[in-house]
Amino acid sequence: MAWLDESEFVAVVGAAARAPSMLNSQPWRFRRRADTIDLLVDPDRRLPVVDSTGWAARIGCGAALFNLRLALAALGRPAVVTALPEYDDPYLLARLTPDRPRPPSPMEAQLYRAIPRRHSNRGPFADEPVPLPVRGKLSSAARAEEAWLDLLIGPVAVEATALMVRAADDVLCRDAAYQAETAAWVRRSTAVTDGIPVPAGGPAPRPHELLARRDYGGGELPAHRDYERDPLLAVLSVTGDWPADQVQAGQALQRVLLTATDLGLAASLFSQPIEVAAVRERLRRAVGRTAPPQMLMRLGYATATPRSPRRPVRELILQ
Numbered sequence: 001m002a003w004l005d006e007s008e009f010v011a012v013v014g015a016a017a018r019a020p021s022m023l024n025s026q027p028w029r030f031r032r033r034a035d036t037i038d039l040l041v042d043p044d045r046r047l048p049v050v051d052s053t054g055w056a057a058r059i060g061c062g063a064a065l066f067n068l069r070l071a072l073a074a075l076g077r078p079a080v081v082t083a084l085p086e087y088d089d090p091y092l093l094a095r096l097t098p099d100r101p102r103p104p105s106p107m108e109a110q111l112y113r114a115i116p117r118r119h120s121n122r123g124p125f126a127d128e129p130v131p132l133p134v135r136g137k138l139s140s141a142a143r144a145e146e147a148w149l150d151l152l153i154g155p156v157a158v159e160a161t162a163l164m165v166r167a168a169d170d171v172l173c174r175d176a177a178y179q180a181e182t183a184a185w186v187r188r189s190t191a192v193t194d195g196i197p198v199p200a201g202g203p204a205p206r207p208h209e210l211l212a213r214r215d216y217g218g219g220e221l222p223a224h225r226d227y228e229r230d231p232l233l234a235v236l237s238v239t240g241d242w243p244a245d246q247v248q249a250g251q252a253l254q255r256v257l258l259t260a261t262d263l264g265l266a267a268s269l270f271s272q273p274i275e276v277a278a279v280r281e282r283l284r285r286a287v288g289r290t291a292p293p294q295m296l297m298r299l300g301y302a303t304a305t306p307r308s309p310r311r312p313v314r315e316l317i318l319q
Contacts, residue, residue, distance in 0.1 A: 003035040003077060003098045012037075014313045015071035018115050019254055020269065021060030022051055023185040024195050024308040028064045031318040037079070037096040039065050040318070049181040056271065058243055059294065061093050062250015063257075066145070067115055068096065070258075073104045074112040083244045093247055114261040119307040121266035122202025122213065124227045125300035134263050135232070138299070141259040142236060147252030147294075150287040152233040160286060161233050161273075161296070162210045168272035168279040169212035186216050192309055199306040202268075211270065211298065228300060235287045236295045249294035256297070266302035269295060 004012070013030045016039075021027055027045040031038040041057050051057055065081065072079045079096035086092050104112065135151055142149035152161050172178050187195040201216020209227055236256065238249045260267050273279045273296055283293050 004032070004037075004075075008075060009037070010313050010317075012068055012071035012075070013316055015112070015115050016064040016068035017310050017313065017316055018118070019060060019063035019067050019250075020118075020120060020257070021063070022047060022056035022271065023182065025057075025060070025185065026194055026311055026316075027057040028061050028316060029318050030068075030316055035098055037068070038092055038318075039068065039094040039096070040091045041093060043091060047181060047185075049175075049177045050275075054243075055246055055274075058093065058246035059250040059253065062247040062252075063254035064250075065094050065247065066251040066254040066258075069251075070108055070112045070115065072096070073108040076101055076103055078102065083247055093243075110262050111255070111258045114258040118257055118261040118267075119305075120200075120268050121302050121305045122200070122216075122268050123302060123305045124221070124225055125231065125266060125298070125302040127228045127230065128301045129230075130232045130265065130300060134265070137263060138234065138256055138259055141255045142252050145248065145252035145255050147236055147238045147249060148289065149252075149256060150235045150237070150289070152235065152287075155230065157286075158210070158230060158233055161235075161283070162212075164273045164279050164283055164286075165270055165296070166212045168276040169214075171276045171279075172272055182214065188217070193311040193315075194309065196308060197306065200308045202305070212272065214272075232299045234297050234299060235283060235293045236297065237284075237287065237289045237291055237293045239291055241292050241294075245291070246294065253295055253297075260299055264301065265299050268298050270298065271295065 009032050025045050025047055027042050029040045029042045039061060041061055046057055069079060078099040080099045082095045085095040139149045152158055185195040187197045196216050198217045201218050203218045203221035205213045205215050236253055238245050257267055273283050280292050
């Protein structure tokens, strides 16, 4: 009996594709061969300027890999994952093979149900603190994927990190090619399957905001509304910064994001300080890790915002 039939394969790929990716470029492809599933980077969807090293594509594919693992577990057919199984294939990031069948654990079932609800929320969050037990669950989620989630607590740590975000954003805003490629992924039509639709990109940034946000063409925020004064910021790190480490970081990132969704939290990602090497090093020193950080995120309570679209599943499958 085959591990998955065609409809099951399509379903698990659909769940995998709900992962986050830089500019919603969705840089993943999936291939089934007998009783294996391969996850590959799609070279046609790489961002040559914004993601010249492929770091963001590997983070996104790692997040898709975690969704894929959950979807298989939810079917009662979990997988064994081998990262970078063929050194002569630069696009092949992971290969999944059948593990012993078993029912999903309660945690796997919870996180799987959170997949369709998770999305980046670029709007204002409430000035409501995230309770300590909830923070502990977020940190535990990262540890479950062999990663660390350093929560930045207190106005001094938050302000210092905000200055790093601003410094990195200033560097990127002065890069005309970077800004042009970012703008090319902004979508002003609703009939799209990738990129950042203007409604999902959040309001237009204001100069006085604590955290510098990318401008995706949104309208002005009403004068009586503003972003939270004391956001919960978290830095995700793993043991290294090689391609396999970045795939691992993507899996940890998605586990944290799905845990946050399950706990009723919203999240948005700030990659600017990861993209600028000097700022990334400052952030590494600030959290006291030996390896460079892989993502900065903002977490809190918020009302729902529009979601970014996804490509048809059949476009993601290699024959």
